[in-house]
Amino acid sequence: MNTQHGPKLIDRYSPSERLNHWITAITFLMLAFSGLALFHPSMFWFTQFFGGPTWTRILHPYIGLVMFVSFSLLALKFWHHNLLTRNDIVWLRRIGDVVRNREEGLPEVDRYNAGQKLLFWTMIGTISVLLLTGIVIWRPWFAHYFPIDIVRLALLLHAVCAFIIICSIIVHIYAALWIKGTLGAMVRGTVTRAWARKHHPGWYKQVTEGEKH
Numbered sequence: 001m002n003t004q005h006g007p008k009l010i011d012r013y014s015p016s017e018r019l020n021h022w023i024t025a026i027t028f029l030m031l032a033f034s035g036l037a038l039f040h041p042s043m044f045w046f047t048q049f050f051g052g053p054t055w056t057r058i059l060h061p062y063i064g065l066v067m068f069v070s071f072s073l074l075a076l077k078f079w080h081h082n083l084l085t086r087n088d089i090v091w092l093r094r095i096g097d098v099v100r101n102r103e104e105g106l107p108e109v110d111r112y113n114a115g116q117k118l119l120f121w122t123m124i125g126t127i128s129v130l131l132l133t134g135i136v137i138w139r140p141w142f143a144h145y146f147p148i149d150i151v152r153l154a155l156l157l158h159a160v161c162a163f164i165i166i167c168s169i170i171v172h173i174y175a176a177l178w179i180k181g182t183l184g185a186m187v188r189g190t191v192t193r194a195w196a197r198k199h200h201p202g203w204y205k206q207v208t209e210g211e212k213h
């Protein structure tokens with residue numbers, strides 16, 4: 001266990017994992033704003049952040065490719081921590097107690113809780129569909145290879161998945177800010193022992209096992 005930060009802090013994310021996460025987050029925000037600008041006239045003014053309407057339209061799919069690659073690396077690193085277990089089902093059934101801060105007696109949470117895991121698989125599903133449908137509707141490169149009805153269906157699915165993932169990321173950001181000490185994990189790479197013991201006791205036991213004499 002790394003003790004170079006002092007005895008109170010433990011490592012949660014390496015610098016490369018954090019860089020990977022923030023590239024994903026920044027490209028996601030760019031996609032959300034450029035996508036919403038193209039989606040509805042009331043948000044058309046967002047195009048000024050991307051160099052005007054033409055540049056917004058040109059850049060959006062390329063930024064999408066960057067986010068897909070960046071997110072895929074993140075997902076490859078973390079998927080095995082996000083497999084749902086029997087304990088996760090019990091935790092989900094008692095979500096009311098979690099929200100009311102009555103976590104005693106709940107199954108031990110490992111590296112991620114069931115909410116984080118469900119969000120992770122929602123990201124996997126929506127980002128995969130966004131990539132596939134994005135290619136189908138990408139003019140002038142690929143759209144002409146597909147019948148117009150397929151392009152229309154892809155447009156609809158693209159918008160539905162964008163809506164789902166924007167809502168999911170709002171929840172993700174809200175949870176990161178709401179649970180005190182979580183943001184530090186993705187900013188500095190470390191969390192306090194108290195945070196780990198309270199929110200991820202199973203993970204805390206695993207990472208501190210080597211400390212026992």
Ligand code: HEM
Pocket residue numbers: 012021024025026028029071074075078079081082112116117120123169172173176182183184185186
């Ligand atoms: C400004 C926006 C964002 C903030 C403030 C934020 C914050 C965080 C924080 C604090 C964690 C650590 C949680 C923990 O260790 O318990 C985290 C993990 C993670 N974030 Fe974000 N995030 C943002 C955007 C995104 C976006 C856009 C994506 C993907 C599209 C994303 C994907 C992930 C993933 C995959 C993890 C690892 C959790 C897991 O594997 O279940 N984040 N984020």
